[in-house]
Amino acid sequence: MLIGTWNVNSIKIRREQVEKFLSEKNLYILGIQETKVRTEEFPGFSFKKLGYEVYHQGGKGRNGVALLSKTKAEEIIAGFKGLKEEDFPDAKERIIGIKISLKNLKELWIFSVYIPNGSPVSSDYYFYKLQFLWNFREFLEVNFSKDTPLIIMGDFNVAPEEIDVYDPEILRENICFTERERKVFKALLDFGLIDALRLKYPDKKGIFTWWDYQFFAFNKNQGMRLDHILITEPLADKLKDIWVEKTPRGWKKPSDHAPVLAEFKF
DNA sequence: ATGACTGTCTTTGACAGA
Numbered sequence: 526m527l528i529g530t531w532n533v534n535s536i537k538i539r540r541e542q543v544e545k546f547l548s549e550k551n552l553y554i555l556g557i558q559e560t561k562v563r564t565e566e567f568p569g570f571s572f573k574k575l576g577y578e579v580y581h582q583g584g585k586g587r588n589g590v591a592l593l594s595k596t597k598a599e600e601i602i603a604g605f606k607g608l609k610e611e612d613f614p615d616a617k618e619r620i621i622g623i624k625i626s627l628k629n630l631k632e633l634w635i636f637s638v639y640i641p642n643g644s645p646v647s648s649d650y651y652f653y654k655l656q657f658l659w660n661f662r663e664f665l666e667v668n669f670s671k672d673t674p675l676i677i678m679g680d681f682n683v684a685p686e687e688i689d690v691y692d693p694e695i696l697r698e699n700i701c702f703t704e705r706e707r708k709v710f711k712a713l714l715d716f717g718l719i720d721a722l723r724l725k726y727p728d729k730k731g732i733f734t735w736w737d738y739q740f741f742a743f744n745k746n747q748g749m750r751l752d753h754i755l756i757t758e759p760l761a762d763k764l765k766d767i768w769v770e771k772t773p774r775g776w777k778k779p780s781d782h783a784p785v786l787a788e789f790k791f
Numbered sequence: 792a793t794g795a796c797t798g799t800c801t802t803t804g805a806c807a808g809a
Contacts, residue, residue: 585799586798
């Protein structure tokens with residue numbers, strides 16, 4: 526079963542690319558980030574006609590997360606499910622989760638998340654990002670355990686390690702690669718989450734999911750690995766392979782992010 | 792060279808993104 530995550534940077538601009546991608550890859554589940562439309566403005570019909578159930582939470586012109594699934598959700602979570610919600614007013618535009626039931630796995634939770642960017646470093650917004658990540662860990666502690674089958678995928682806006690950026694010296698303490706962000710991301714993993722790509726390819730260099738629109742960054746493969754698929758231990762031996770699908774980043778009028786796909790044996 | 796790109800709205804410039 527193939528699942529994926531893709532920050533599309535506007536579903537209005539990228540709708541046809543997502544349709545094409547879904548048809549070509551026959552994805553079972555796709556998590557989408559940065560739809561940039563209100564909840565009710567999501568073009569659900571385009572994906573329903575391809576056989577997907579559609580779940581979306583968005584905001585006016587920004588944020589917005591969706592899950593497209595071949596299986597109907599049994600439960601849906603939007604945002605932090607009440608945990609310190611007053612401190613994180615945009616959480617419902619950044620976190621969506623569904624519980625589905627599969628033949629060999631009767632309870633699987635899947636999340637599509639879009640962590641705040643946090644730029645500029647040391648601004649109020651930067652500290653909001655750090656607190657958002659920390660609250661996400663608390664949200665997991667309250668609602669799940671490390672033994673729950675969980676797939677948390679999306680744009681975390683953090684490159685965890687030096688091999689996850691094209692040049693750690695140039696980018697050191699730049700947004701998405703500061704010590705503080707990397708520490709909080711590690712703390713999130715300490716809940717019991719595994720970075721699926723590093724489970725399969727612990728040392729492989731040059732794997733990125735985002736490239737700046739400027740500076741011919743994609744042609745030079747000057748990117749960062751900001752989009753992740755995190756899984757709990759019960760799913761580790763079910764992961765067959767995981768990779769970044771770079772092709773859509775080379776299409777005309779691309780998103781600045783490429784999809785990450787994972788193949789599971791469910 | 793405080794640049795370079797892209798998408799959105801307060802739209803014909805400002806801003807956010809990463």
